Amino acid sequence: MTIMKVLFLISFLFVNIAKDNKKSEMANSSASDKIVGTWLSADKDLKVEIFNKKGHYFGKVVWFACLPSTPNMDDFKDTENPDPKLRTRKWLGMEVVKNLTYNGESEWKNGTVYDPNSGRKYSSVVRLKDNSTLIVRGYWGIELFGKNLEFHRVN
The missing domain is CATH 1.20.5 (Single alpha-helices involved in coiled-coils or other helix-helix interfaces)
Structure with a gap:
């Protein structure tokens, strides 16, 4: 040759x-x-948009239900945040899910989820139950000590 x-x-x-x-x-x-897209909570009181940023997955608040006796959605601030510098940021548009990484089995791990109601940040794992159902688990320490939130795809 x-x-x-x-x-x-x-x-x-x-x-x-x-x-x-x-x-x-x-x-x-x-x-x-x-998991990219917009998701509505099972209680129909929160919409979160999940997006890919440099191979990690994030979620931001795009809508939430407000009681008539409270300020409108655009006026809610992150008043419970432990960092005083962040207490004036708006809930609307806030990244509440951060740095999830895909593990290859319809599961995204090693991220965090932030609860603006309490100002607490939790470790998080997200599982795609089916194409239209997302289970978000927030926990402290080990996953066993956590809580699931279910979301349904809206687009």
């Missing part, structure tokens, strides 16, 4: 390996992005 044929075969193999790796990355990205 001539040197040109060997070089051609090697370059052909590298190109095909790169294509296969790209396809694998795209399939994994597609699977990990299954």
